[in-house]
Amino acid sequence: MGYLNNGVVTVDAILTKKGRELLARGDGSFRITQFALADDEIDYTLYNTTHPSGSAFFGEAIENMPLLEAFADETQIMKYNLATLPRGTAKLPILEPGFASITLKQGASLTITPQTLNFLGASQAFESSGYTATVADVRLLSNFTGVGINTAEAERLNASSTLGTNVSKTVVGTSINLTGTTINTLFGATNTSLSSTLTLVGRDSGARITIPITITKTN
Amino acid sequence: MSFKQFDTEDIVVSADSISSIVWSTGNYQLTTFFTSSTQDSSTSGDYYLDVFQTGSTLTNAAVQFSIAYGNKDGLGSTPFNSNVAGKSPSATVFGQYRSLVLGDEESDFTFGGVTSAKGIYAISLDRARYKEKLLPGTFELTIKSGSVERTLTDNSGMSTVVTFTDAGRVYEVISGSNGVSHDGGTGYSANNGSYGKFLPDIGVIILNAAAVNAEIGNNTLFETGSSATNGNNNAFLYEIIELGQNFKINAEETVSSNYVFVRVRNSEFNYSNNPSNISGSGEIRHSSMVNNPQAYITTVGLYNDTNDLLGVAKLSKPLLKDFTKEALIRIKLDY
Numbered sequence: 001m002g003y004l005n006n007g008v009v010t011v012d013a014i015l016t017k018k019g020r021e022l023l024a025r026g027d028g029s030f031r032i033t034q035f036a037l038a039d040d041e042i043d044y045t046l047y048n049t050t051h052p053s054g055s056a057f058f059g060e061a062i063e064n065m066p067l068l069e070a071f072a073d074e075t076q077i078m079k080y081n082l083a084t085l086p087r088g089t090a091k092l093p094i095l096e097p098g099f100a101s102i103t104l105k106q107g108a109s110l111t112i113t114p115q116t117l118n119f120l121g122a123s124q125a126f127e128s129s130g131y132t133a134t135v136a137d138v139r140l141l142s143n144f145t146g147v148g149i150n151t152a153e154a155e156r157l158n159a160s161s162t163l164g165t166n167v168s169k170t171v172v173g174t175s176i177n178l179t180g181t182t183i184n185t186l187f188g189a190t191n192t193s194l195s196s197t198l199t200l201v202g203r204d205s206g207a208r209i210t211i212p213i214t215i216t217k218t219n
Numbered sequence: 220m221s222f223k224q225f226d227t228e229d230i231v232v233s234a235d236s237i238s239s240i241v242w243s244t245g246n247y248q249l250t251t252f253f254t255s256s257t258q259d260s261s262t263s264g265d266y267y268l269d270v271f272q273t274g275s276t277l278t279n280a281a282v283q284f285s286i287a288y289g290n291k292d293g294l295g296s297t298p299f300n301s302n303v304a305g306k307s308p309s310a311t312v313f314g315q316y317r318s319l320v321l322g323d324e325e326s327d328f329t330f331g332g333v334t335s336a337k338g339i340y341a342i343s344l345d346r347a348r349y350k351e352k353l354l355p356g357t358f359e360l361t362i363k364s365g366s367v368e369r370t371l372t373d374n375s376g377m378s379t380v381v382t383f384t385d386a387g388r389v390y391e392v393i394s395g396s397n398g399v400s401h402d403g404g405t406g407y408s409a410n411n412g413s414y415g416k417f418l419p420d421i422g423v424i425i426l427n428a429a430a431v432n433a434e435i436g437n438n439t440l441f442e443t444g445s446s447a448t449n450g451n452n453n454a455f456l457y458e459i460i461e462l463g464q465n466f467k468i469n470a471e472e473t474v475s476s477n478y479v480f481v482r483v484r485n486s487e488f489n490y491s492n493n494p495s496n497i498s499g500s501g502e503i504r505h506s507s508m509v510n511n512p513q514a515y516i517t518t519v520g521l522y523n524d525t526n527d528l529l530g531v532a533k534l535s536k537p538l539l540k541d542f543t544k545e546a547l548i549r550i551k552l553d554y
Contacts, residue, residue, distance in 0.1 A: 011519075011532045011533070011534055011535075011548060011549065011550050011551075012532065012533045012535070013530060013531070013532035013533075013550045013551060013552055014530065014531060014532075015529065015530045015552070016528050016529060016530060016531060018527050018528055018529065019521075019527075019528070019529035019530050022523070022527060022529065023529075029523060029525070029527070030523065030529060031523050031524070032225065032230060032477070032479060032521045032522070032523065032529055032530070033224060033225060033522065033523055033524050034222045034223060034224045034225060034522045034523075034524070035222070035223055035225065035479075035481050035519055035520060035521055035522065036221050036222050036223070036519075036520045036522065037481075037483065037488045037516050037518070037519055037520070037540075038516075038517065038518040038519075038520060039491050039493050039514055039515045039516060039517050039518070039537070040517055040518050041517055042491070042493055042495070042496075042515045042517060042537060043495045044491070044493060044495040044496040044504055044505070045495050045504070047504075047505055047508075047513070049505055049507055055507075058507075058513075059513060059515070059539060062515055062537055063515070063536070063537055063539060064536070065536070065537060066535075066536070067517055067533055067534060067535060067536060067537065068533070069533060070518070070531045070532065070533040071531070074527075074528040074531075077518060077520070077528070077531050078518055078520040078528055078531065080491060080492050080493040080494070081221040081492055081520075082221065082488035082489070082490065082491055082492075082514050082516065082540070083221050083488070083490045083491075083492060084221070084223075084486065084487045084488055084489070084490075085489070085490045087486075087489075087510065087512075087542060088509060088510055089490060089503075089509070089512075090502065090503060090509045091497075091500070091501040091502050091503070092490055092491075092492055092496075092497050092501045092502075092503060093492070093501065094492075094497070094500070094501040117500070117501060118500075118501040132526045170525070170526060170527055172525065172526065201221075201526075202221075203221075203222070203526065204221075205221065206221020206222075206492055207492050208492060
């Protein structure tokens with residue numbers, strides 16, 4: 001992974017692993033229709049509100065930083081979305097999934113019903129467009145579905161499946177159902193657990209949280 | 220909202236033609252040529268001869284082009300069965316290219332108006348080298364025997380009308396360079412019409428064996444007799460190309476690009492969920508950012524309707540965004 005030359009402003013664009021998968025699938029799912037912006041790599045503690053040269057220089061340490069090239073792994077990029085909120089917003093939405101981490105035995109199920117704090121004037125709310133949930137390695141879950149959002153796009157996404165390697169899977173819903181895999185061969189000869197991550201993003205707020213998920217072997 | 224829908228005019232598909240080097244050496248001109256004795260002595264050697272840019276056993280060796288000899292009457296190679304005249308590798312090669320280029324088993328190749336040609340040399344460029352098609356006007360091949368040499372090119376620089384065959388565009392191969400003849404004339408051989416056909420869309424150059432051998436080979440075409448065995452005519456063309464030390468050509472490729480215009484209004488995307496910007500309960504770290512938020516765009520995510528992240532674009536430096544700024548970011552995606 002290299003740095004981008006920031007002597008001039010350029011844009012380094014690549015397809016993600018998921019994008020290549022959907023392009024290969026050829027079913028029309030590779031169709032760019034919307035965008036989001038993120039500020040990955042930015043450390044706002046570098047924003048210096050006591051800079052002696054004045055407010056024009058508060059962001060000096062951030063504005064000149066070199067940025068890394070794009071990652072192809074869709075679960076490792078677009079981590080911190082920028083949100084469109086009313087001016088004067090003092091508290092930003094944050095997600096409360098109800099779990100700091102998830103540990104499931106093989107075959108065990110769990111339902112997550114995330115909530116968003118500080119959203120639309122409420123201290124705690126469910127987002128009307130639901131939440132996207134992305135598991136980084138779909139092989140760990142025998143069932144991974146979203147319920148509660150019944151748009152055609154959400155239903156098509158929830159019904160899609162990918163066989164094979166450790167690609168991510170994204171579902172949409174107000175609640176997310178998980179079931180640990182029962183396939184022993186994934187554990188190999190010595191592993192007693194498998195680990196991945198579950199990323200939840202509020203579709204209205206853009207708030208995001210990533211929590212670790214572990215599947216433990218039972219037999 | 221953290222997602223914004225594109226308008227129809229925000230995504231534009233553009234097809235652009237680009238030209239590039241053909242040879243594995245990275246140069247426009249190939250001056251050294253090598254063959255593989257293993258390939259030459261194998262069954263495929265009866266039909267064609269692979270030509271490499273370096274010794275064929277070296278790790279970076281790659282086939283650059285192949286040479287094949289075809290004859291309408293099956294002359295110049297050993298019959299498959301001694302009791303069946305006219306059926307030999309050269310007949311197979313001739314039929315193959317006649318079918319490919321003319322699309323009619325009754326037709327003969329016509330080189331610059333002369334239709335008597337029964338023998339052809341086919342130079343077929345490796346597809347990995349030229350990718351999509353060859354670029355007319357860049358072809359230049361020197362063939363040499365003894366002190367006699369000819370530099371051949373296509374006549375695209377002199378043609379006012381492009382002719383098409385079953386194999387796409389076709390140009391005559393003439394004596395000259397850069398798509399035009401040396402003397403301002405047709406550039407054809409003295410008595411046998413043009414030197415061949417240049418077929419850029421299939422990456423093939425067909426040479427008129429009669430013209431080549433009359434002008435360069437001192438009529439040493441191995442059609443009959445003890446020398447008319449498999450591979451001898453291929454070896455002859457290879458030899459005069461190797462002596463010529465000059466094969467230039469460029470490739471042409473159409474690249475389809477998606478131009479995506481990301482338009483960010485002043486009121487949009489001004490707040491950041493970055494953990495370094497908020498406390499554990501969501502409060503903005505810097506109080507001055509409550510009424511005057513400052514966000515730094517580093518990444519653009521391109522999504523489909525179901526929020527799958529299809530592509531990402533990274534800026535080379537952070538782009539400040541606040542309520543007084545708008546941004547237009549152009550992203551180019553090549554397929």
